[in-house]
Amino acid sequence: MKNKTQHITFEKLAELAEHRQTxxxxxxxxxxxxxxxxxxxxxxxxxxxxxxxxxxxALDAPAHLVSRTINLFRxxxxxxxxxxxxxxxxxxxxxxxxxxxxxxxxxxxxVARQLLFSVGEHDLDLRVxxxxxxxxxxxxxxxxxxxxxxxxxxxxxxxxxxxxxLCEFVLPRVPSGKYSLVIIFSGTEIEVxxxxxxx
Numbered sequence: 001m002k003n004k005t006q007h008i009t010f011e012k013l014a015e016l017a018e019h020r021q022t023x024x025x026x027x028x029x030x031x032x033x034x035x036x037x038x039x040x041x042x043x044x045x046x047x048x049x050x051x052x053x054x055x056x057x058a059l060d061a062p063a064h065l066v067s068r069t070i071n072l073f074r075x076x077x078x079x080x081x082x083x084x085x086x087x088x089x090x091x092x093x094x095x096x097x098x099x100x101x102x103x104x105x106x107x108x109x110x111v112a113r114q115l116l117f118s119v120g121e122h123d124l125d126l127r128v129x130x131x132x133x134x135x136x137x138x139x140x141x142x143x144x145x146x147x148x149x150x151x152x153x154x155x156x157x158x159x160x161x162x163x164x165x166l167c168e169f170v171l172p173r174v175p176s177g178k179y180s181l182v183i184i185f186s187g188t189e190i191e192v193x194x195x196x197x198x199x
Contacts, residue, residue, distance in 0.1 A: 008032060008039045017046040087189045090117035090124055119190050124183070128197060134173040135197040141167040141183060141190075148185025154178060 008016075008029055015021050016029055033040045061069075094116035117124040122143035129136050137152055141163065148163040154177045161171045163185055176199065181192035 007036065008043075010042075013039065013043050013046055017043060017050055086187055087191065088119045090119040090190055090192045092116075092193070093118045093123075115195065117192055120188075122188075122190065124190065124192065126181070126192070128195075130199065131173055134175055136170065136173055137179075137181070137197075138170040139168070141185065145185045145188075148183065150181065150183045153180050153182070 012021075012025075012029065016026065021029070033043060092115065094114070096112075096114040112127060112129040115126040115128070117126065122141055122145065124139060124141055126137065126139040129138075139150075145163070145167045147165050147167075150161050150163055150169045150171065152159045152171050152174060154174065157174055157177070157179075159171045159174055161169045163169045163183065167185070169183075174197065176197050178194050178196050180194045183190045183192070
């Protein structure tokens with residue numbers, strides 16, 4: 001009688017259950033299995049599991065459902081939102097339109113307009129000038145800044161320009177209307193409240 005303490009390894013039992021053993025090895029294991037009830041029980045469970053897997057008629061879940069389930073457990077990628085310190089709203093501190101016209105200039109004439117805005121450690125000098133029925137918006141960021149971008153947004157009109165190393169910009173001509181301005185430089189976004197361009 002063989003020593004029952006030397007059980008057949010799980011790998012060998014799996015090979016036997018799947019009929020991947022040579023006849024000689026199968027005979028040697030069969031004699032051990034007749035003496036060892038523990039190995040015989042484990043072999044019977046493996047055979048039952050293999051039969052169950054082979055006879056399984058369940059359908060696979062649709063690919064879109066599997067993908068959706070996997071996505072449920074993925075962390076959502078949220079885009080970093082600019083903090084309050086990075087997104088600043090400019091405050092109007094001067095508007096040349098509110099001044100009385102210079103001597104000899106009629107109040108109805110279209111002249112260049114200057115708007116000064118304060119925002120944090122920066123000031124914004126904005127110039128608006130009429131140009132043959134349209135308007136040219138230019139300006140300069142006063143204070144420490146590097147090059148960046150400026151965007152003028154109106155009803156159906158969006159114009160962009162680069163901010164130079166001297167923090168100056170000139171936008172393409174735009175028609176009369178209400179516009180807002182956004183300047184982005186050095187990780188800071190300055191938003192200028194809506195202003196109107198009209199004769």
